[in-house]
Amino acid sequence: MKAARVHEPGKIVIEDVPVPALGENDVLIQVHHAGICGTDVGVYHGYVPAKLPVTLGHEFSGTIANLGSPGLGGFKEGDPVTAPGGWSCGSCEHCQKGKPQYCRDRNALGRTVDGCMAEFVRMDYRVVYRLPSHVPLDEGQNFLNIACVVRGVKKVPSQLCKKVVVFGAGNMGLIMLQILKAAGASQVIMVDAIPFRLEMARKLGASHVVNVMEGDSVQKIRDVFPKGADVVVEATGSPSAFQNACDVLKEGGALVIIGIYGKKIKELDLSFLYNKEPVIYGSKGGEEGYEEALQLLDDKKLQITPMITHRFPLEETAKGFGVFEDKDANALRILIEPSA
Ligand SMILES: [Zn+2]
Ligand SMILES: [Zn+2]
Numbered sequence: 231m232k233a234a235r236v237h238e239p240g241k242i243v244i245e246d247v248p249v250p251a252l253g254e255n256d257v258l259i260q261v262h263h264a265g266i267c268g269t270d271v272g273v274y275h276g277y278v279p280a281k282l283p284v285t286l287g288h289e290f291s292g293t294i295a296n297l298g299s300p301g302l303g304g305f306k307e308g309d310p311v312t313a314p315g316g317w318s319c320g321s322c323e324h325c326q327k328g329k330p331q332y333c334r335d336r337n338a339l340g341r342t343v344d345g346c347m348a349e350f351v352r353m354d355y356r357v358v359y360r361l362p363s364h365v366p367l368d369e370g371q372n373f374l375n376i377a378c379v380v381r382g383v384k385k386v387p388s389q390l391c392k393k394v395v396v397f398g399a400g401n402m403g404l405i406m407l408q409i410l411k412a413a414g415a416s417q418v419i420m421v422d423a424i425p426f427r428l429e430m431a432r433k434l435g436a437s438h439v440v441n442v443m444e445g446d447s448v449q450k451i452r453d454v455f456p457k458g459a460d461v462v463v464e465a466t467g468s469p470s471a472f473q474n475a476c477d478v479l480k481e482g483g484a485l486v487i488i489g490i491y492g493k494k495i496k497e498l499d500l501s502f503l504y505n506k507e508p509v510i511y512g513s514k515g516g517e518e519g520y521e522e523a524l525q526l527l528d529d530k531k532l533q534i535t536p537m538i539t540h541r542f543p544l545e546e547t548a549k550g551f552g553v554f555e556d557k558d559a560n561a562l563r564i565l566i567e568p569s570a
Contacts, residue, residue, distance in 0.1 A: 233348035234547035234566065237283040239276025242548040247285070250344065250352035252298035257305060257355045259313075263371035264346045264566045265289040265401070266554045268467075268490070273341055274551055277492065280341040286547070287347035287566065288315030288339035291361065291370035295350060303355040310361040312373040314516055315339045317354040331515040347547055349568045359520060362528045369527055369534040371565060372405065376523035376532065377516025378488060379405045382463070383413060384519065385511040386484045390460050395419045395451055397475055398465035399427040401537060401563050402488060404434055406463055408532050411435045419451055419459070421471070426560040434533060442471075451478045458506075459483060469495040476502045485510045537563045544568040 233247045252258055264287040272278025273286060294309040305311070318325050318333035325333050337354070339345040344352070361370045379402060383391070394415045396403050399422035410418050419438045420431035428439040440450045451459070451474075458480030464472055467489030476499070479485055485508050502508065516523065526532055539562045542550040547566050553559045 231349035232544055232568070233285040233344070234287070234544060235283050235285050236274055236280070239274070239282075242274060242286065242551060244545055244547065247344075247348070249350050252296065252352060254299045255302070255354050255356065256298040256352050257294055257302060257358055258296035259290075259292040259311060259346075259351050259353060259358070260295040261290050261292040261346045261348060261351055261568045262367045263291050264568065265371050265375075266550055266564045266566065267375075267401075270340055270345075270347075271551060271554055272492075278341065284340060284342075285344035285346075285348050286340045287345035287351075288341070289371060289374045290346035290351065291367040291373070292346075292351070292569070293367075298355070303358065305355065305358070305360070310363070310365070310367055310370065311358050312361055312370040313353050313358045314374050314377065314520065316341075316343065317357045329517075331517045347544065347566050347568070349544070359524055362524070365527045366535070368538065369532075372401070372534050372537075372563065373520075373523055373527070374516050375402055375405055376409075376526060377519035378402065378513070379409050380519030380522045380526070381516055382406070382486050382488045382511070382513035383409055385513060386461055386486060388413060390484055392416050392460050393455050393480075394461045394463065395421060395455070395459040395475070395478055396463045396465060397421045397468075397471040398489065399424070399431045399436075399439075400465070403463075403465040404431060404537055404562070405532065405534075406465060406488070407431060407434055407436055409526070412526070412531050417454070419454055421447060421451070421474075424557065424560075427562065430537065430562060433536070442474075448474050448477050455480070461486065463488065465489050467491050469493055473498055476508075479506055479508050481506045483508050487512045534563075538565060540564040541567055541570070543570050
């Protein structure tokens, strides 16, 4: 089968590899749509640790192609499925305590085991979810990100989620916007540097949008929420956004961090910790959010397809990664489609 692989940082090659062999708890999935995520880009460039060579990708939807043992999980060939980006070992101290997101020996697609930017991917059947028949595979590909957002939102007491600011109007931020609205947020301000994304945010229900490239964004947010925001979500992983997030938070508010920080924050005004008594929630992965993510897709609560801006066949995976990093490409969700 064909797979998009990294042997050395900075280079993606399309090569022929054997179809993965299945253990008794494995299923083989034919990949239809694989989304490019910042983590994949980190593996490609070498700043996210990975066991090279590796097949890229960890967010996908597809159909069951084969089972490691008969009747596994009640799946049958052709079932539409999706899955989180890997599975935990089940035996380390964290797995034993029911905290698989901290697993010390995680099988992480596209990092420690071969990922989904290939014709087929192997998964442990226990983390594979059957998509309801009316949910298109086009939408199912975003399952993991929806679950990650659900996990983050669930941490905050729901009565607090009224006036919200979300930093980052990328794929995650826009899912966050939609889930916050569905959860009863009255006003959501979306903040980003790319006009195309802010336009999309408006279409998807943002009450206000703020472009950080135009003037004092903290003041603009204060103009809308003079007392500050009840909840601020930081989904960019940018140090400057973190400071802004702290600055626009209301006293007694909640800060939710779903961004991954690659760079150190050199200067940070921490006086808000005393003055505002905020609660800060870090949120890693989609654990405890999978069932609700499936339900949101089933209930047609989210607009996922309008966020898909680019589709590439597997052979053009490198081109897709180029678009992901091109700030002028007006890109949001970029799919690699091995079965197209
Ligand atoms: Zn991801
Ligand atoms: Zn473990």
